[in-house]
Amino acid sequence: MRPVSARDAAAEPQDLQLTELYKEFDALGLIPLWTEREDLMPQSPQPAAVPHHWRWADLYATAVKAGELVPVGRGGERRAISLANPGLPGLPHATPTLWAAIQYLGPHEVAPVHRHAQNAFRFVLEGEGVWTIVDGDAVAMRRGDLLLTPGWAWHGHHNTTDRPMAWLDGLDIPLSSALNTEFFEFGPDTLKDRSTPERSQAERLWAHPGLRPLSGLADTPKSPLAAYRWEHTDAALAGQLELEDEGHEGATAGTGHAAIRFSNPTTGADALPTIRTEMHRLRAGATVPATREVASSVWQVFEGDGAFVVNGERLDVTHGDLVTVPSWAEVSLEATGQLDLFRFSDAPVMEKLHFTTLPASVAERTTR
Amino acid sequence: MRPVSARDAAAEPQDLQLTELYKEFDALGLIPLWTEREDLMPQSPQPAAVPHHWRWADLYATAVKAGELVPVGRGGERRAISLANPGLPGLPHATPTLWAAIQYLGPHEVAPVHRHAQNAFRFVLEGEGVWTIVDGDAVAMRRGDLLLTPGWAWHGHHNTTDRPMAWLDGLDIPLSSALNTEFFEFGPDTLKDRSTPERSQAERLWAHPGLRPLSGLADTPKSPLAAYRWEHTDAALAGQLELEDEGHEGATAGTGHAAIRFSNPTTGADALPTIRTEMHRLRAGATVPATREVASSVWQVFEGDGAFVVNGERLDVTHGDLVTVPSWAEVSLEATGQLDLFRFSDAPVMEKLHFTTLPASVAERTTR
Amino acid sequence: MRPVSARDAAAEPQDLQLTELYKEFDALGLIPLWTEREDLMPQSPQPAAVPHHWRWADLYATAVKAGELVPVGRGGERRAISLANPGLPGLPHATPTLWAAIQYLGPHEVAPVHRHAQNAFRFVLEGEGVWTIVDGDAVAMRRGDLLLTPGWAWHGHHNTTDRPMAWLDGLDIPLSSALNTEFFEFGPDTLKDRSTPERSQAERLWAHPGLRPLSGLADTPKSPLAAYRWEHTDAALAGQLELEDEGHEGATAGTGHAAIRFSNPTTGADALPTIRTEMHRLRAGATVPATREVASSVWQVFEGDGAFVVNGERLDVTHGDLVTVPSWAEVSLEATGQLDLFRFSDAPVMEKLHFTTLPASVAERTTR
């Protein structure tokens, strides 16, 4: 059924009067609903953002060139190159709410100290040797680690080695822009603390399973655990698949798909209040059937090869590649060999605002 | 201190290479942070939306004309004329997250049944005689009432009288658009239930202070109380000022400013998960000193005359006038006579996403 | 299957050694589990408390006599006569967690000011003319009202009339005793504030359905609404039955049984953190089928006649009568005429400690 819009109704004798009325609307700063309703209130999400695939090889190559041409310093603050969703022209937004970038720090470079209301994390695809100092706590960055910089924490980075290092930055910049919640403050231009501890203070307090320091009994909306180390993530994923091998299929439902969510140990909720972060492992040959969700996400291949099928389009991915999945897009996964995937999304936003609980009728109608 | 941006650094010999690099970025769907940082991450919110003042007299006059020229029906769905913030050209958005409109229903007209994921309310400036049927419950609309249509509730309206009726509609359409969470479904073209009960079923179950039906013990994110009646709102505001008169200044801090928030009786939280709704009463001559908040809002004068001073600009307001206040704008109020004000805002969004708790240093730095 | 207990095993040759061992246990302050297990860990709750029926006529008559013989004053504090469950000999406990008493205040008598950690309420069966001053707020007590005195609130009462007044007091004294959480403090011996307002300050701020004063946005574990008035309770119950009459059976499931819970408007939870309070109305002839719950409760007939059947025993009740229902007792109700019942219980304790969610197998096994 094609709805008969008021716009059609306007193609009638009283056109002239209507034209006058619309001019009046315009002069008064008004817009009628009836001509906009279908765009404003579509039957299901119609994101301008599109599914898109960025190759790590391309990203890394441009980052290397930027490393030669562009200094890191005050004002620009970071040598970060952001994914610009082709559906959101001119905007450095991976999705309407998420910002994703490759950040590149050359040998012995320092990224100056600042803080901002936006929440941030870093996920390390490869390399090591950079420390990020978060609110005075030196946090090593190494392959496979997830490092948090919650909103309003002071932070700067320094590369202690002769080799460059690059990683994925994720922030809620577009969300913060859409909501006008931004705050930013410059800190010192350089870093005093050049210590290089194996483990941050935060980890020494918090990286013990189920153990909460008595000095940390106040719940915080943002995780106090600054670093989620690859050794733990890897062990958690491996553990789920081992259980599956032994016939305990609770964790994976027997699908060969293990997954963990990075969580805030003070509440069990997402590590950051606006960004969900997860790690997935698919056995060689495993698949994840098509699903949709009211949330947008960005995936990065950590290790292995495979394919995303997003809204019917197949994207073959390999080490480091990034894929954006807009809200309500249908996505399925296939693993060629063992496939490790990092994912971040805005799902906590949808859940907190209660935009996720839709009647089955809609889910059925809109799922193929 | 003016930060030295990477953009400046580009005005150097390696210009050519940099130009090449930027072309490459463009080709690959990438945007560098260092040229965008100041826009993306400003020191404090820089809303495109502006403070603006709409006169009810203008709105009502155009609504009357629309009533003559534009039918209400399937497709356009509602004869609603939305406030279009001059800072957000082309968009029918009052603020980046809020939609506000005058809706006008002529004598005996019917607005067809639909439902949508977006949350909605109606606030009645004047008049009566329309019933809105929300999920099968006939809810009378009368002067001063706040009526809820939480996301995904079926609803249609009918005017039982020979007179037109107009009211304020508030929705989270822009937020839902920004997040791509929209769902919409058409219901019957007309309304079967033409009953006109004084009180809705929802009120008979829930409009008893502090009393919860045993059939309603499951908490819901959206208030089950479909109507907040003016007689209660008026009494609550009057009560606060009477207490002040008697020397009990707890409720008003002795300022002559009474205020209530419309809340969800199952949780005590805001009536809608994304929209805060409040009613304010200022005694004649009372003022509300300048404040800022990380949230945008829309005010409507219910009764009386006074002035808003927003970011230094004085807006003299009267019955029915609407004022938009963007995030972080500084706003103060003055009441000429007794001034009753309705307000709605996106503050629950900011609170749930933890974008509201900023260090004092920022508040001080950015408050005049 | 009768379990073979270790006690039986002890009736063997090594008796002597065992006797020695048990003496040693005793000397060391030890008790073996194996001889106690069946008592300590029964298959389902085996309360020492029993179902019991107190007639209001008896209570009132003794209260009148006490009024003649026993002054109200410092030390004894209140002329309250408590229900002593026959299953808990020597203890003034209605159930293992709840204290219930008739309190009687003669013409122009004053009950001195004190406060305590224990939570208290008063429910008024009949009469009026007493004001209770709760943290400086004068609260009228009238027929059908529920008045709160949350833990640690200062309170005293005064009778402004020439007639005595009696009411039901409910507290969590036994719970507080069992947990050793008691605190008590004497206030002034008399009451300065002899004002007699129709409505308390608390009501003027809070007794508006769904409306929350902006001065009261901090959630509190104890309801800020000092008085739940009969006019509202009565209207809420009547409303549910009217809806049933009109074919909207949501509230009553078509059973002729309406009920409300008194709730904390800041959270929607129970009015007091340890005591659930409810009002029930059964149509003439209506019944409530047998149920059990892991919670103990005390019922009082507010109006009408009917019967409780508790663990198979029929108790015919009338105006003012009180009935105790221990944990896991099976209780059903019958209304002769319209029957209004007040109930309070310790269910919030069980829920907060997660002692209520038992597998169906147990529920089935233990329900007749």
Place this chain on the structure above:
Amino acid sequence: MRPVSARDAAAEPQDLQLTELYKEFDALGLIPLWTEREDLMPQSPQPAAVPHHWRWADLYATAVKAGELVPVGRGGERRAISLANPGLPGLPHATPTLWAAIQYLGPHEVAPVHRHAQNAFRFVLEGEGVWTIVDGDAVAMRRGDLLLTPGWAWHGHHNTTDRPMAWLDGLDIPLSSALNTEFFEFGPDTLKDRSTPERSQAERLWAHPGLRPLSGLADTPKSPLAAYRWEHTDAALAGQLELEDEGHEGATAGTGHAAIRFSNPTTGADALPTIRTEMHRLRAGATVPATREVASSVWQVFEGDGAFVVNGERLDVTHGDLVTVPSWAEVSLEATGQLDLFRFSDAPVMEKLHFTTLPASVAERTTR
């Protein structure tokens, strides 16, 4: 000031009538408040339970004897010998809410399968070789481990070695008795699963810091982590003291006192809904100044020597010794050498029921 009680007032001419009245009370199942008020509502907690010290050497010796004389089997269920607080004569209760026992399992013995509503944990002072099977998951028990058996989980134990093993059992049996919330069910008389995995399924899913399996996103009131291993607890305590050594005094406030709470990774709350469990480490010579709390607890020395001072009485303790601390008792600690202490308490009960937030005036008045 000694309050003048109504009991004194009774020593007057009307004695006879009063005696009659009291007889009448008794006949009707009533008890007056005014003669009981001081006992029922003391100025601060007056626990019948007393501070007490049990020596592990004594406990272990009696357990060995019991191992020779008393079989483990159906009915008695466990060879557990419980601490009987001398202030609670005849009751096997360590405090009014907590049950604590030494459980002893001889070589190759099996404790049969059962489940109960009461929450339980085991803390292992020394030894290894027993597995407890919790809801089908085989959990190794080793020195320093905390093992959970949340309410209603099936569980049985088996000793796989030629040596006996003994450990501390903690349950909320007295609380459950006081509240009449008990349920108990026998399972198989023996254990089919005799597997001896190093790590339980629960650990493989949950013992990864901050990582939540996607199959475990539903919050549970009871921790899904069946075992908290000593290696993690030890590392967490050591980490706090290392930070202190390095000048980061956040965790210990520079007192030489490190401590962790065992928590539920799905919520950050206590591992069990009714029992708080903690591990403390004091440096040699460190002290913990005197404090009180509205909660009762049981301490066990895990390693080292030191002293408790409880209500002024000094208790010198060593490896394995147990000390009970009733509600509101004043307790301070001293460490001779490095002192590791396990503690469990009913503090979550007090917090959930809001019995812990007392005005400073009381704290001051009642603290020496």
